[in-house]
Amino acid sequence: MKILGIETSCDETSVALLEDEKVIANIISSQDFHVEYGGVVPELSSRAHLQMVMPLFKKTLEQSSVSIEDIDLIAATAGPGLIGALLVGLTFAKGLSYSTGKNFLPVNHVEGHIYSGFLMDRKPEFPYLCLAVSGGHTLLLIVKSDTEIVKLGSTIDDAAGEAFDKVAKMLGLGYPGGPKISAAAASVSSSSIKFPIAHCKNEFDFSFSGLKTSVLRFIQKEYGNAENIPAGDKGLIAYSFQKSLVEALTRNVVKALNQFRVKSISLAGGVAANTLLRSEFESIAGKIKVPLVIPSLDYCGDNGAMIALRGYRLFNAGRRGTFGSNAFASMPEDNFTGYKK
Ligand SMILES: Nc1ncnc2c1ncn2[C@@H]1O[C@H](COP(=O)(O)OP(=O)(O)OP(=O)(O)O)[C@@H](O)[C@H]1O
Ligand SMILES: [Mg+2]
Numbered sequence: 001m002k003i004l005g006i007e008t009s010c011d012e013t014s015v016a017l018l019e020d021e022k023v024i025a026n027i028i029s030s031q032d033f034h035v036e037y038g039g040v041v042p043e044l045s046s047r048a049h050l051q052m053v054m055p056l057f058k059k060t061l062e063q064s065s066v067s068i069e070d071i072d073l074i075a076a077t078a079g080p081g082l083i084g085a086l087l088v089g090l091t092f093a094k095g096l097s098y099s100t101g102k103n104f105l106p107v108n109h110v111e112g113h114i115y116s117g118f119l120m121d122r123k124p125e126f127p128y129l130c131l132a133v134s135g136g137h138t139l140l141l142i143v144k145s146d147t148e149i150v151k152l153g154s155t156i157d158d159a160a161g162e163a164f165d166k167v168a169k170m171l172g173l174g175y176p177g178g179p180k181i182s183a184a185a186a187s188v189s190s191s192s193i194k195f196p197i198a199h200c201k202n203e204f205d206f207s208f209s210g211l212k213t214s215v216l217r218f219i220q221k222e223y224g225n226a227e228n229i230p231a232g233d234k235g236l237i238a239y240s241f242q243k244s245l246v247e248a249l250t251r252n253v254v255k256a257l258n259q260f261r262v263k264s265i266s267l268a269g270g271v272a273a274n275t276l277l278r279s280e281f282e283s284i285a286g287k288i289k290v291p292l293v294i295p296s297l298d299y300c301g302d303n304g305a306m307i308a309l310r311g312y313r314l315f316n317a318g319r320r321g322t323f324g325s326n327a328f329a330s331m332p333e334d335n336f337t338g339y340k341k
Helices: 030-039 043-064 081-098 110-114 160-170 177-186 209-223 229-257 273-288 304-316
Strands: 003-009 012-019 022-030 073-079 104-109 128-132 138-145 148-154 264-268
Touching: 003 043, 003 081, 003 177, 003 304, 012 043, 012 304, 022 043, 022 304, 030 043, 073 081, 073 110, 073 138, 073 304, 081 104, 104 110, 104 304, 110 128, 110 138, 110 209, 110 264, 110 304, 128 229, 138 229, 160 177, 160 209, 160 229, 177 229, 177 273, 209 229, 229 273
Parallel strands: 003 073, 073 104, 128 264
Antiparallel strands: 003 012, 012 022, 128 138, 138 148
């Protein structure tokens, strides 16, 4: 089966082609121009998707040596994301499906991330524990089957990626914050600065707003503002912040692994590109001898391949899309297939 995957939920336009679960093409165009505004400007994002989606679609077919007639399923991100951005890919997919008679399936973006491990040679095995950490979400889940994803916990305030982005801004490191913080912390091997890790009522939930505020207070108290922070100190603050945030994530993962028996562990989303987080996961999985699946860097950020993969799995599970399907903007857990409290 040949599956086309279309992703336009935020600042990446991506079109991919999969042959069952094998990636034939996965073309990603990142909207780098948002850097100048310090964050994604929704209106500009929609316009850029409009410019890119058709050329990327053509390039994907060319690169895969596939024609429109060969495609069996068109899967597109339907939410959550920026509404104007989502509409570009979703409407493109519906139009393509209507004009060709090919099957169409709307896909939840976060479910796409959760399934990105299946794009790797070694795939997760059900039930698997998945930490999905991205710009808008932080979720600890047990994926029981293609139609049952159980949420153990989520952030009660900022998402992990959002905390990285905001702290990078406080330090004057630029956008997107994750890679900048990670690079600034890379040259540091220890720091005496300590930032707090919050404990939540639900033991599997996360909270990063206190951590973020304590970085802000530290900067204000010690330097007044970001311009007065010496480069070396930025590295120390970045190191301490990253250490606390990664510890907050892994602490809940360890707790969950002590309580639930799983066959694999997976890490997904943009923050899964973080070197420290990846190595901590390797050490946790190594200790308890449970196979770990972490997507390669191309599949951590937003990409069409993960949308095609999730669409393929849902299609095989009997799910069919209709042209009336909406771009949904509600919380992802409400949309998780078979989600049970
Ligand atoms: N090396 C890294 N370390 C930490 N964070 C990172 C790294 N690389 C990217 N990120 C973070 O990942 C986030 C982007 O991930 P992603 O593209 O999956 O988010 P999104 O699509 O905007 O949000 P969502 O998937 O929740 O809708 C940004 O917040 C970015 O700072
Ligand atoms: Mg994403």
